[in-house]
Amino acid sequence: MAQDLSLSYSNSETIINKANFSIDSGSFIFITGASGSGKSTLLKSLYGALKPKQGSLIVGGVELRGVTSAKLNFLRRHVGIVFQDYKLVKEWTIEKNIMLPLIINGYEKGVTQNQVDSLLKHVRLKHQAGKYPLELSGGEQQRVAMARALAHNPILILADEPTGNLDDYSSQLIWNLLEGANEQLKTTVIVVTHNIPRNMNVAYKHFNIEYGSVHEVV
Known part of the structure; x- marks a missing residue:
């Protein structure tokens, strides 16, 4: 919730200016x-x-303005993030990259391996x-990043242009995974994108940003 x-x-200069919005748990949200x-x-x-310059921002019950490192680390253990540029650890195998959030969250070795x-x-990508x-190709790397974001069963997934530069096959896989997490696990999904897919199979809300203002598109 933002106030x-x-x-x-x-x-x-201020980029987001006095935004007010609320996102329900379990929602699927597009930001354009x-x-x-x-x-x-x-x-x-x-x-x-990025910490708030002014106002209030509460995510997962944590107020992010003036948040302590301990509380921020607690929140991030329950969030999965998909970056546009993947941010995979180049020196690690695909398998180990996906394991990363499970290791951070202290999962047992057997559980970690089964999940991966x-x-x-x-x-x-089992063969890779x-x-x-x-x-790997760019599409394959983004699929690894998606798997890593889902590995620890987060309550919130944040995705920044997750299919922006991908082929149709990888793009559809990404959308299917995001939809599945939202529908089956009730994970809150927030996606930044230039274009909302036409064939979404889940109900979603749409927020648009214009001149620093955030408003819901209905």
Whole structure:
């Protein structure tokens, strides 16, 4: 929930200005807007990478304005993030990249392996488990990033243009995984995108950012 939320980088001009919005648990949300409108900026604020300049922002019961490191780390353990540029660890295998949030969250070795095996099948990359990120195509790397975001069964998934540069096959896989997490696990999904897919199979809400203002499109 945001109340009079304003966001900016250091002393630069305000990017999001006094935004007010609320997102219900278990919702599927699209955030759109022109390039430079503040979509990614807003997404960063939702996992604490950018602190509110003014106003209030509560995510998962955590107030992010003035949040402590301990509370922020607690929140992030329950959030899955899909970046546009993947952010995979290049020195680690695909399998180990997907394991990362499970290791951080202290899952047992057997549970971790079973979860990773299951996710590799879901993203159609079981045969690539021992390879490294730079040995895969962009679409395959994003599918790994998607599997990593889902690995620890997060309560919230944040995705920044998750299919922006992908082939049709990988794009559809990503959307199917996001829809499945939302429908089956009741995970809240928030996606920044330029274009909302026409064939979405879940109910969703749409917020648009224009001139620093965030408003729901109905």
